[in-house]
Amino acid sequence: MNGDEAAFRELVATYRQYLFQTIYAIVRHTKDAEDLSQDVWSRIYFSLPQYQMKGLKTWMTRIAVNRAIDFKRSASRRREEMTSEMEIPMQAVQTAGTLSFSSNGVEHEVLMKETTELVRQKLHQIPANYHEVLTAYYIQHQSYQDIANAHGVTVKTIESKLYRAKQWLRNNWKEEDFM
Numbered sequence: 296m297n298g299d300e301a302a303f304r305e306l307v308a309t310y311r312q313y314l315f316q317t318i319y320a321i322v323r324h325t326k327d328a329e330d331l332s333q334d335v336w337s338r339i340y341f342s343l344p345q346y347q348m349k350g351l352k353t354w355m356t357r358i359a360v361n362r363a364i365d366f367k368r369s370a371s372r373r374r375e376e377m378t379s380e381m382e383i384p385m386q387a388v389q390t391a392g393t394l395s396f397s398s399n400g401v402e403h404e405v406l407m408k409e410t411t412e413l414v415r416q417k418l419h420q421i422p423a424n425y426h427e428v429l430t431a432y433y434i435q436h437q438s439y440q441d442i443a444n445a446h447g448v449t450v451k452t453i454e455s456k457l458y459r460a461k462q463w464l465r466n467n468w469k470e471e472d473f474m
Contacts, residue, residue, distance in 0.1 A: 303343075307336060310352065314359045321363035331366055335359045371465070420467070425460035432457060 314335060319328035338358055346354060411434065421429060431437045431445070439457075443450045 303340060306339075306351075310355060311336075313352075314355060317356055317359050318363045321360065322367055327366065328363075331359075331363055335362050338362065421460070422463065425456065425463055428453060428456045429460050 311332070315328055315332045318331045318335065319325065322328050322331065335355075335358055339355055342358065427446075428442060431442045432439075437445075439450045439453045443453045446453070
């Protein structure tokens with residue numbers, strides 16, 4: 296098959312749907328699966344000279360699965376980074392019912408207000424046991440100690456609850472919901 300474009304087109308026609316379904320089963324998003332399918336087919340094409348004539352379908356599937364897993368890991372890291380950025384407490388001062396942020400200017404203030412509002416809108420999706428601690432920390436800007444005192448538990452318990460709540464967010468909220 297080395298360089299034979301007609302044979303490669305036939306290969307694509309035969310396995311296109313199979314590889315798309317394989318990728319989709321991992322990433323669970325149609326557009327991402329379509330993009331990854333294109334990438335996988337180009338990787339297959341350029342890797343054909345190294346193919347050793349042992350189980351073509353298995354070899355192509357391995358390329359597709361590895362690429363989909365890499366993509367999913369990368370997306371997970373991006374969500375994790377986004378969530379960890381939310382961990383940095385906003386330096387807000389409550390003044391006459393409006394938030395005024397110290398430093399960083401008007402753009403930062405508007406962005407933070409929009410993000411806070413979006414999180415408020417999404418909070419109804421969060422399980423009740425996580426809702427309280429997330430609201431206290433991110434919306435009301437309370438410290439771990441203040442939240443622990445209010446609930447009559449240890450700071451370690453609040454840390455654990457926040458950790459589990461952030462895990463829930465990573466698994467249930469998509470980054471594009473916040474773009």
